[in-house]
Amino acid sequence: MAGMLYLVPTPIGNLGDISQRCRETLENADFIAAEDTRVSLKLLNHLEIKKTLVSYYEHNRAESGPKILERILAGETCALVSDAGSPAISDPGEDLVALCAKNGVTVSAIPGPCAAITALSISGLPTGRFTFEGFLSTNKKSRLDHLNSLAGEQRTMIFYEAPHKLKNTLQDLLAAFGPDRRISLCRELTKLHEEVIRTTLQGAADYYEAQDPRGEYVLVLEGAAPSAEPETTLEDALALVAEKVAQGLSRKDAVKQAAKETGFPKNALYEASLRDE
Ligand code: SAM
Numbered sequence: 305m306a307g308m309l310y311l312v313p314t315p316i317g318n319l320g321d322i323s324q325r326c327r328e329t330l331e332n333a334d335f336i337a338a339e340d341t342r343v344s345l346k347l348l349n350h351l352e353i354k355k356t357l358v359s360y361y362e363h364n365r366a367e368s369g370p371k372i373l374e375r376i377l378a379g380e381t382c383a384l385v386s387d388a389g390s391p392a393i394s395d396p397g398e399d400l401v402a403l404c405a406k407n408g409v410t411v412s413a414i415p416g417p418c419a420a421i422t423a424l425s426i427s428g429l430p431t432g433r434f435t436f437e438g439f440l441s442t443n444k445k446s447r448l449d450h451l452n453s454l455a456g457e458q459r460t461m462i463f464y465e466a467p468h469k470l471k472n473t474l475q476d477l478l479a480a481f482g483p484d485r486r487i488s489l490c491r492e493l494t495k496l497h498e499e500v501i502r503t504t505l506q507g508a509a510d511y512y513e514a515q516d517p518r519g520e521y522v523l524v525l526e527g528a529a530p531s532a533e534p535e536t537t538l539e540d541a542l543a544l545v546a547e548k549v550a551q552g553l554s555r556k557d558a559v560k561q562a563a564k565e566t567g568f569p570k571n572a573l574y575e576a577s578l579r580d581e
Contacts, residue, residue: 305379306376306377306379306408306409306410307334307375307376307377307378307379307380307381307382307409308376308381308382308409308410308411308412309372309376309381309382309384309400309401309404309409309410309411309412310329310333310381310382310383310384310411310412310413310414311384311390311391311392311397311401311411311412311413311414312326312329312330312383312384312385312391312414312416313326313385313389313390313391313414313415313416313417313418314326314344314347314385314386314387314388314389314416314417315347315388315417315494316388316389316417316418316419316422316493316494316520317388317492317493317494317495317498318494318495319347319350321416321417321494322347322351322416323414323416325414326414326416327351327353329383329414330348330351330353330355330383330385331353331355332381333355333381333382333383334356334375334380334381334382335355335356335357335358335375335380335382335383336348336355336356336357336358336382336383336384336385337357337358337359337360337368337372337382337383337384337385337400338357338358338359338360338384338385338386339359339360339361339385339386339387339391339395339396340359340361340387341357341358341359343387343388344357344385344387345357347385358371358372360372360384360396360397360400361396362396365396365399365400369399369400369403370403372400373400373403373404373407373409376404376409377407377409384397384400388417388419389417389418389419390413390416390417390418392413393418393420393436394420394438394439394464417494419464419490419493419520419522420436420462420464420522422490422493422494422522423462423488423490423493423522423524424460424462424524426488426490426500427460427488427490427500427502427524428488428500428502429460429486429488429524429525429526430460430526430527431460433458433459433460433527434459434460434461434462435454435457435459435460435461435462436462437450437454437461437462437463438463438464439463439464439465439466440463440465440473440476442469447476448476448480448571449571449572449575451476451477451480451481452480452569452571452572452575453572454480455480455481455528455568455569455572456528456531456567456568457527457528458527458528458529458530459527460524460525460526460527461524461525461527462522462523462524462525463522463523463524463525464521464522464523465521465522465523466521467516467517467518467519467520467521468517470512470517470521471509471512471517473523474505474508474509474512475509477505477523477525478505478506478509481505481525481528482505483504483505483506484504484505484506485504485505485525485526486502486503486504486525486526487502487503487504487505487508487523487524487525487526488500488501488502488503488523488524489501489503489508489521489522489523490521490522490523490524491517491518491519491520491521492519492520493520493522495519497519505525531567536566536567536568538568538573538576540566541562541563541566541568541573541576542573542576542577542580544558544561544562544565544566545558545559545562545573545577546558546577546580548561548562555574555577556574558577559573559574559577
């Protein structure tokens, strides 16, 4: 009989957040697949669990995934852990889950710590509808494309960010969403220096002019206010671009005018018009 894959969330700071069920699953698994075996070994030592660890991370998942699958198909139970939080959420695991699902293996996720949800819940921003955006790319163009694609997003947006990139990211967010958009910077969640700074993008940029960001951050950004105007769809805006091009305008000028008339961000509209060809 085939074994199973368990996704086991681990604390994002406070070791007290490991649940009884996570502990039991780690104890009962035949082996544990870990993002960084040294990090997970510390947790296992703390829990007084002795178990075989295999490595499964970003750069070995293509080779390690099939080996783990083979063991599960042979009847073993695997518990997957990442360095902190919920496996598969901006962490290795997504591909292993897909591989197991494709091969008919039962995958069970144990609920537990996740920085995104912890931050959203204390952000003070609307939680009814939200989008998880993960990390912004380090590539300037991809990052700006990503932000442009969120220009009209009305749902609350959640981003992960590393402290050394925070100042730049705040500048990019400021340029994309304007100074008055509310943001909650959730820092060092569940740890001794947990802090939530609820401010605006301008307020956040000013605050970090004076000091360097420290620790781990989740950024929770307010969505766009619903527009009172009837909404123009991307298709409408692209049709307008096509109309202007047919009238003899260059694509660049057509996009510029259509962006002005519809309120769509110029760059996003330009990219979409290229794809639309
Ligand atoms: N899988 C994890 C989860 O469920 O949240 C996320 C892993 S991702 C590689 C790491 C990022 O999560 C960090 O760069 C930071 O943005 C966020 N993060 C993790 N722990 C955090 C904490 N204690 N406080 C604030 N943000 C945290």
